[in-house]
Amino acid sequence: MRLxxxxxxxxxxxxxxxKRSLVVILSIILGLYGGLIISSLMITLNSQRMNTAxxxxxxxxQIHNKEFSKEYSLSDTISNIHYLEEKLKNDNRVKSYSKRTxxxxxxxxxxxxxxxxxxxxDPEFEIKVTNVYTKIVEGDYFESKRENTMIVGKxxxxxxxLRLRSKVVITFQDVNGDITSLLFRIEGVFKxxxxxxxxxxVFVKNNSIFSNLPDLNGYHEIPIxxxxxxxxxxxKLDLQKINNTLDVKFWGDIAVELAYANKMMxxxxxxFMLIVLSGLSFGIINTMLMAILERKKEIGxxxxxxxSKIYIFLMICLETVFLSLVAIPFSVLITYITIDYFSVSxxxxxxxxxxxxxxxVGTILYLKLPYEYYFNLxxxxxxxxxxxxxxxxxxxxxxxxxxxxxxx
Numbered sequence: 133m134r135l136x137x138x139x140x141x142x143x144x145x146x147x148x149x150x151k152r153s154l155v156v157i158l159s160i161i162l163g164l165y166g167g168l169i170i171s172s173l174m175i176t177l178n179s180q181r182m183n184t185a186x187x188x189x190x191x192x193x194q195i196h197n198k199e200f201s202k203e204y205s206l207s208d209t210i211s212n213i214h215y216l217e218e219k220l221k222n223d224n225r226v227k228s229y230s231k232r233t234x235x236x237x238x239x240x241x242x243x244x245x246x247x248x249x250x251x252x253x254d255p256e257f258e259i260k261v262t263n264v265y266t267k268i269v270e271g272d273y274f275e276s277k278r279e280n281t282m283i284v285g286k287x288x289x290x291x292x293x294l295r296l297r298s299k300v301v302i303t304f305q306d307v308n309g310d311i312t313s314l315l316f317r318i319e320g321v322f323k324x325x326x327x328x329x330x331x332x333x334v335f336v337k338n339n340s341i342f343s344n345l346p347d348l349n350g351y352h353e354i355p356i357x358x359x360x361x362x363x364x365x366x367x368k369l370d371l372q373k374i375n376n377t378l379d380v381k382f383w384g385d386i387a388v389e390l391a392y393a394n395k396m397m398x399x400x401x402x403x404f405m406l407i408v409l410s411g412l413s414f415g416i417i418n419t420m421l422m423a424i425l426e427r428k429k430e431i432g433x434x435x436x437x438x439x440s441k442i443y444i445f446l447m448i449c450l451e452t453v454f455l456s457l458v459a460i461p462f463s464v465l466i467t468y469i470t471i472d473y474f475s476v477s478x479x480x481x482x483x484x485x486x487x488x489x490x491x492x493v494g495t496i497l498y499l500k501l502p503y504e505y506y507f508n509l510x511x512x513x514x515x516x517x518x519x520x521x522x523x524x525x526x527x528x529x530x531x532x533x534x535x536x537x538x539x540x
Contacts, residue, residue: 138443142450149423153455156419160459161466163412164513167405168467171509172501178397179500181326181493182390187263188324189251189333190383191230191355192364195371198379200352204236207307209350211377219374220356225363228260232353233341237304239334243293250302251353252338261355264322264335271296271320279340281319285330289321296321307347314344325494405509406516413520420452420524428531435533445525452521453514460510467506474499 146153186192195216200208210216213231220226233252238245255274259265265273269286284294294300298318306312316336324330342348358364364382371380384391424431431444478496 134443138447139450142447143454145423145427145447146451146454149426152419152423156416156455157459157462159412159415160456160513160517161463163408164460164463164509165467165470167408168463168501168505168509169470169499171401171405171505172467172471172499173497174401175397175501175505176497176499177493178393180497182394184325184494185329185387185390186383188267188326188329189262189264189355190386191261192358192361192383193356193368193371194381194383194386195354195356196352196379196381198377200234201379204234206233206235206305206345206348206352209348209352210354211350212375213351213354216354216374216378219371220354223367223370225358225367227357227359228257229354229356230254230257230261231338231351232258232355233338233348234352235302235304235341237302239288239292240301240303241292241294241298246288246292247332248288248302249333250304250341251333251335252341253335254338258335261357264324267322267324268320269323271318273320273322274335274337276319278317278319279337279343280314280316281337281340282316283320283322283335284318285327285333286321286323287327287330288332288334289318291331294318294321306345312345314340316340401505402508402512405512409513409516413516416452416455416517416520417523420448420521421527423451424448424524424528431528431531432533435531441529444528448525448528449518449521452517452524456513456517460513464506464510467501471499471501 195210197208197210199205217229220229231254235250235252237248237250239248240246255265259273264283268283270289271283273283274281282300288294292300296318300316300318301313302316303311303313322330338351356367358367368380368382372378384394434444435441475498478498480496482495
């Protein structure tokens with residue numbers, strides 16, 4: 133019964149000075165709202181960067197010859213590929229896959245030369261794995277009947293002044309170790325949203341490579357999309373058992389920095405919110421200290437009539453926690469409405485688009501925030517509020533009842 137009475141007293145006390153309580157509540161609402169929105173922005177940026185990489189070139193899993201992963205030699209193709217394809221076609225965990233030839237060479241035209249990664253693809257299969265075909269900003273995606281056509285990134289095109297139907301030469305070391313050059317004509321220009329990828333990678337048809345390199349008798353890379361992320365690891369392990377010459381990698385094994393950023397994001401966000409709310413706690417401490425000083429005589433009288441120090445301590449703590457409990461629903465509601473709106477309409481950051489593209493992020497951000505962040509960060513606010521109340525509560529316990537009751 134005493135605890136229920138204490139709760140009632142604590143609830144009534146916070147509304148004795150409504151202006152002061154509302155200021156604290158408003159500060160908690162804004163602090164939590166700002167933290168949740170910033171968390172949403174960071175999660176969205178990281179997620180969009182990761183999705184751009186996966187959908188543009190990484191896919192969920194990639195298969196190479198182990199020797200190719202070390203030297204990138206054209207002769208190190210995937211062995212027994214027909215058996216591997218049968219396995220992929222009959223595995224219900226595989227959504228789609230493609231086959232690529234990979235050449236590291238030098239692209240040259242009248243403007244200059246630049247090192248590139250040439251990805252030979254079968255267009256009809258590649259569109260099921262990557263979305264580069266949707267990123268064409270000039271020209272077409274391998275619709276020409278010509279064999280030796282090429283798709284280049286926007287950044288590379290600007291750097292070498294490449295235009296549609298421009299001729300370029302790719303120079304590289306062939307299967308026999310001889311220096312070989314192939315002539316291509318620019319058919320399209322893509323802009324993936326990742327300027328680093330656009331600057332280094334070009335696409336050609338596999339047929340163009342095989343017809344010009346008769347000694348090349350296989351593929352170097354198989355990108356695979358899975359039906360969902362949960363079964364990716366199990367598929368990777370099963371594919372590794374097929375042939376000990378295969379190097380099967382999850383996208384996180386290839387783009388280590390993306391996987392690390394994704395893994396550390398949650399920890400970083402909670403640390404960030406802890407710093408933000410720690411700053412907010414000083415305002416709560418200051419406000420509650422003022423309230424205690426104003427109620428010094430009242431607290432002294434409560435002590436004089438027999439209220440124990442533990443109940444005095446709990447009363448002050450409850451008052452502070454009540455302030456956060458009032459603020460949290462409003463903050464969560466406003467945050468949810470904001471994120472729900474921008475998850476559809478998006479935030480246009482084209483003003484800083486070039487900077488975002490350097491990190492592999494598009495110019496339109498569609499906000500999202502997993503539900504567990506609402507719950508966990510709300511609990512963190514309550515915890516910080518409770519910790520903040522301890523110092524004013526301890527200060528209240530030091531009040532001398534005899535002196536307090538005589539004060540005006």
